[in-house]
Amino acid sequence: MHIEVSQSLLLQALRRIAAAVPSKTVIPILSGIQVEADANGITLTASQISMILQATIPTNGQTTIVHQRGSIVIPARYLIDIVRHLPDGMIRLTVDNDFKVCIQSGQAIYHLCGMDHEEYPQLAHFDYDHAIRLPNEHLKRMMKQVAFAVSTSEVRPVLTGISCKLSDNHIRLTATDGIRLASRETNIEHSAAKIPPVIIPGKHLSDYCKILDGEAGTTDIHINKQTLLLRTNNLIMQTARLEGSYPSLDAVAPKSYLTELAFDANNLLRALERVSLLADDHHIIRLHMTSNQSIELSSRAAAIGHVVEEVPYEAYSGERVTIYFNSTYLKDILRHIDCSSVTLRFSGASSPIVVQPTDHASALYILAPSRSHA
Structure with missing residues (x-):
């Protein structure tokens, strides 16, 4: 693999997916970030098994150039720190057949030991049963207004999630820790009457909305029986749904x-x-x-x-x-x-x-x- 990419673009993409890098893990490969280059651009992926974040930097021939395709997993901590401290300008990244990574910018040259991408978790390709679209501002505002009530205790795992209930042309997000409850509703762009309620891991959804800070446009939410996939421009999050019975707003x-x-x-x-x-x-x-x-x-x-x-x-x-x-x-x-x-x-x-x-x-x-x- 041989790529050249703007330091600012690479750092922005790394920061967007950093929330998915586990702080501690017994699986060494998960301590890394997968860097993949193809004709479409450079895709960065971070995973903690139950959640995957992926950001793409499209090829444009000036600030993102793919000379040779390839894929490698690079230790996240060192990759993020190195890119953060490099000066503005272009970064050259090359990988040889022994998973050795060379990062060069100006007079600085770093050599790192990479890992085989074949062992890294990938986005699962499902047929999603349902999809809705929300303006980013609506999604971020709703999350800010309910996320504080999500439980941080694993005693009742279902309460670490946010209930997402759809009916007609409305979506309602509800969070509770058993002592307090927060619930907000907003309109969606098309009817969602047939979409069943889902429970989304609260921390994952909150992290995603923080990444969207300043991001215009809309977010597509795809739903099936096991997972959810959120897509905003060049950012994707895939997360497992939580199972269980969520407290009913009408009952409380x-x-x-x-x-x-x-x-x-x-x-x-x-x-x-x-x-x-x-x-x-x-x-x-x-x-x-x-x-x-x-x-x-x-x-x-x-x-x-x-x-x-x-x-x-x-x-x-x-x-x-x-x-x-x-x-x-x-x-x-x-x-x-x-x-x-x-x-x-x-x-x-x-x-x-x-x-x-x-x-x-x-x-x-x-x-x-x-x-x-x-």
């Missing part, structure tokens, strides 16, 4: 409410940040209605002190309420709702708190209350 959300309070979202968030400074190790805050104009937020830390702050609300209906909750979780919701005002709905001291952005009727956030007292 209360059917009626005793109290509704509307707030300026930023004012409520700032007040929570101040009051949580003296919250205990469980981050518990007490919300108590003291009058018809405001609520009282309070917290205390044993042997340290306590804090009380009154927060005005914009509208109120129903009964007065006193409830305890984890301030960290509610702050996360308020930071991600992307809305200037919010309505909190209560069905009782032991029932879930529903957080509704006032200008996004299809959005829904749910937080389990705490039984601990501040």
Whole structure:
């Protein structure tokens, strides 16, 4: 193999797929990135078995030139570090028959030991049963608004995923860790009524959306019984679906409410940040209605002190309420709702708190209350 490629283009492609390189692995080949050159350009692939990321740099005769086709797996850590530190300009990469790699730029010449690409995981070629298309801005916005609620615990593996439910011309993403839930909906370009719900690994989808930062255009999502494939311009991610029963939004959300309070979202968030400074190790805050104009937020830390702050609300209906909750979780919701005002709905001291952005009727956030007292 013999290629020449712009340092900036190669570094950009490497950064896009780096999330798929496992930090630790007992399979040596997975510590590398596959570099493949053919008539179409240079394709970089990183894999961690359950997820593959692939970025292509198309041939253009100036900044990407393929002199000789070939494929090699190069240790990812060294390849990324070398390319990052090389100066702007063209990089020449050659590979001999013994998997020896030579990387040259200016006066710098690196020699690395490569690995046989035949042992590297490849994209599986499936017949995908369904496909949908989303504008990148919609996909990134939805992910930002739900990904924070994905569970990081493997106790219930299904909760490390994001539920993707399609109906008519809408797609709904839902994430939950069992304590909080975030759900957002947006339109899609064509009917998806016959596509069954799927569960996508949350970290994989989140990593993909981070890669799309600044990327215009659309993303095609292809679905079959085992896998999903996302394609955006010259970027591809293939990931295994998660199996299991995901919590039903209809089953979790209360059917009626005793109290509704509307707030300026930023004012409520700032007040929570101040009051949580003296919250205990469980981050518990007490919300108590003291009058018809405001609520009282309070917290205390044993042997340290306590804090009380009154927060005005914009509208109120129903009964007065006193409830305890984890301030960290509610702050996360308020930071991600992307809305200037919010309505909190209560069905009782032991029932879930529903957080509704006032200008996004299809959005829904749910937080389990705490039984601990501040």
